[in-house]
Structures are given as structure tokens and as C-alpha cells.
Amino acid sequence: MRAAVLGSPIAHSLSPYLHRAAYQAMSLDGWSYEAFECDEARLPGLLRELAPVRGQGQEDGDAWAGLSLTMPLKRAVLPLLDSVSDLAVEVGGANTVVFRDGRRHGDNTDVYGIEQALAEAGVPAPRSAIVLGGGATAASTLAALRNLGLFSATLLVRDPARAGETVEVAERLGVALAVETFDKLDALTGVDLVVSTLPSGAADAFADRLAGVPALFDVVYSPWPTTAAAAVEAAGGSVVGGFAMLLHQAVRQVELMTGRTDVPVEAMRAAGQAEILRRASQTG
Numbered sequence: 001m002r003a004a005v006l007g008s009p010i011a012h013s014l015s016p017y018l019h020r021a022a023y024q025a026m027s028l029d030g031w032s033y034e035a036f037e038c039d040e041a042r043l044p045g046l047l048r049e050l051a052p053v054r055g056q057g058q059e060d061g062d063a064w065a066g067l068s069l070t071m072p073l074k075r076a077v078l079p080l081l082d083s084v085s086d087l088a089v090e091v092g093g094a095n096t097v098v099f100r101d102g103r104r105h106g107d108n109t110d111v112y113g114i115e116q117a118l119a120e121a122g123v124p125a126p127r128s129a130i131v132l133g134g135g136a137t138a139a140s141t142l143a144a145l146r147n148l149g150l151f152s153a154t155l156l157v158r159d160p161a162r163a164g165e166t167v168e169v170a171e172r173l174g175v176a177l178a179v180e181t182f183d184k185l186d187a188l189t190g191v192d193l194v195v196s197t198l199p200s201g202a203a204d205a206f207a208d209r210l211a212g213v214p215a216l217f218d219v220v221y222s223p224w225p226t227t228a229a230a231a232v233e234a235a236g237g238s239v240v241g242g243f244a245m246l247l248h249q250a251v252r253q254v255e256l257m258t259g260r261t262d263v264p265v266e267a268m269r270a271a272g273q274a275e276i277l278r279r280a281s282q283t284g
Contacts, residue, residue: 001028001031001032001064001065002031002032003019003031003032003033003034003064003066003067003068004034004035004036004067004068005019005033005034005035005036005067005068005069006036006038006043006046006067006068006070006073007037007069007070007071007072008039008071008072010035010070011035012222013070014221014246014272014275014276015033015035015068015070015246016033016034017271017272017274018247018268018271018272019033019250019253020033020271021264021268021270021271021272022250022251022254022263022264022267022268024267025264026258026260026262026263026264028258031065031258039072039073040072040073040076043073043077044080047077047080050064050067063099065098065099065257065258066096066099066253067096067097068095068096068250068253069094069096069097070095071135071136074093074094074095074136075092075093075136075165077094077097078092078093078094078106080104081094081097081104081106082103082104083103083104083105083106084105084106085105085106085108087107087108088106088107089172090143090169090173091108091110091140091142091143091169092136092165092169093136093140094107094108095107095108095109095110095136095253096108096109096252096253096257098256098257108140108143109249109250109252110140110245111140111143111144111147112248112249113244113245113246113249113250113252114140114141114144114195114217114245115144115147115148116244116245116248116251117240117244117247118144118148118217120248121238121239121240122238123238123240124192125148125149125150126145126150126191126193126215127150128152128153128190128191129153129154129191129194129195130153130155130185130188130193130194130195131153131154131155131156131194131195131197132157132194132195132196132197132198133156133157133196133197133198133202134155134157134162134163134166135197137197137219138155138166138195138197141195141197142166142169142170142173142175142177143173146173150175151174151175151176152175152176152177152178153170153175154178154179154180154188154191155170155178155179155180156180156181156182156188157179157181157182158181159181160179160180160181167179182206185206185209185210186209192213192215193213193214193216194210194215194216194217195216195217195218196216196217196220196228197219200220200222200223203218203220203227204226204227206228207227207228207230207231208231210228210232211231211232211234211237212237213232213237214237214238215239215240216228216229216232216237216238216240217245218239218240219242219245220241220242221242221243222243222276222279223280224241224242224276225241229241243273243276246272247265247272248265250268251263251265254268
């Protein structure tokens with residue numbers, strides 16, 4: 001059976017290391033996992049090329065179990081699917097495609113990854129939260145916060161006019177969302193949790209202003225710690241990195257694609273951390 005991660009850029013992805021470690025530990029010797037460079041324009045054609053299920057004259061090794069999706073495909077894939085989970089509909093994005101019964105089914109495991117990352121770090125359910133950035137991960141963050149019992153949040157973005165899709169997500173989730181620009185960060189004091197969904201380095205400019213928050217979840221996993229995470233930790237706050245989210249969303253993907261629940265979390269964690277260290281040693 002085959003699986004892969006699609007996105008652009010994709011060379012940096014840790015997903016192959018996580019999934020392959022799971023297959024090895026689960027004795028899934030005939031399974032493979034690849035990484036394909038794919039943008040929105042190429043996605044429809046690539047999906048048409050893939051065999052949806054085993055059979056149809058193919059050997060198991062040639063059949064496709066599923067796909068992981070990263071930027072910029074999570075929203076673009078929705079109209080190309082035969083069915084979509086309720087959660088993926090709510091957040092307006094699927095990071096997982098499972099081929100089942102000749103159909104393409106979309107799901108979202110990012111929300112699960114965020115929830116598990118916060119729980120693993122011992123961060124309590126927040127009474128207030130600020131989310132930096134307005135993309136697909138921000139939308140999943142709002143769903144995770146809702147599942148933790150928080151039905152209001154503040155979204156900080158560069159241009160509120162471009163946050164329309166995330167505002168629509170909040171409405172579907174029943175989350176009251178205030179949208180502000182980044183320059184309003186100073187005025188938003190007393191917040192329990194800040195979640196940065198910004199690209200690597202983008203939150204560095206806010207490090208001094210974030211230093212006093214009780215908890216920061218920065219979805220960046222490399223380089224780590226980020227400047228913002230280091231500032232929060234130095235001030236006594238809790239920090240959660242993006243690797244924990246990446247790990248746990250991959251665990252759920254393996255469950256969905258294999259149909260098994262005995263997913264080796266620690267083997268996947270070790271493989272991902274080893275690759276991060278290897279990359280750091282090459283650039284250090």
C-alpha cells in the first residue's frame with residue numbers, strides 16, 4: 001500500500017519520517033510513504049492519477065491508502081472529494097484524504113493534533129485566547145479551542161479584509177471571533193493562551209510583547225525554540241512547539257489510513273526528533 005504527503009514546498013516535510021516509522025513498528029512491510037511537490041493547479045490531475053482502492057488489477061503495493069496534505073492544499077482539496085467529515089467541513093479544510101470503497105474521503109486531523117499537543121504539555125483549557133494568523137491552521141485552532149470549551153477568541157492578522165474564510169469558520173463553529181491587526185497586540189492583556197500559526201520567523205517581532213503570557217503554542221517546529229517561545233519560557237510561561245502537533249496529527253492519520261489503533265506514538269516521536277537533530281547538525 002502507498003501513501004504520500006502533498007504540498008508546496010514539500011522538501012522540508014517530516015511526515016515521511018513519522019509515517020515510515022509507524023509502518024516499520026507496526027510490521028506493515030508492504031507500505032510506503034512518499035513526498036510529492038504539488039500546488040493547487042496540479043492537485044486535481046494528481047488525484048485523478050491515483051488508484052482509489054486496492055484491486056482493479058493492481059497489486060497491494062501499487063494501491064493507495066491515503067494522502068496527507070499541507071500548504072496550500074487543505075482548502076483547495078475540498079471540492080475534489082467524494083465525502084468530507086463534519087469537522088473538515090466546519091474548519092473548511094482537510095489535511096487527510098483516505099481512499100476507501102472507491103471514494104476519496106477527506107478529514108481533518110490538525111484539530112486533534114492541536115488538542116493533544118496542549119494536553120501533552122499540561123496546558124489547561126484556556127479562558128481566553130489570541131490566535132496569530134488567519135490561514136487553515138488558525139481555523140483548526142479555533143475548532144480545538146471550541147472543543148476545549150472556549151467559544152470566543154481574538155484573531156490578529158495583517159489585513160482583516162483577507163480573513164473572511166476564517167471568520168466564516170468561526171461562525172460555523174459557534175465561536176465569537178474578534179478580528180484585529182497585529183498592532184493591537186499590546187492592548188490585549190490578561191490572555192491565557194496565544195497560538196501563533198505564523199510561518200517560521202514571522203512571530204519573532206512580537207517576542208517582547210508575548211513574554212508575559214502564561215502559555216504560547218507556536219506551530220513552528222524548526223528551528224526550535226523560536227525567539228517568541230524562548231522569550232515566553234524565560235519569563236516563566238509554558239511553551240508548546242509545532243512538532244507535538246505534527247506528531248499527533250500524523251498518529252491520527254496513520255489510524256485512518258491503516259484502520260488500526262495500535263499506532264506507535266513514541267517510535268514516531270523518536271524518528272521525527274532524530275531527523276530534526278540531523279538537519280540542525282547540517283546547518284549548525
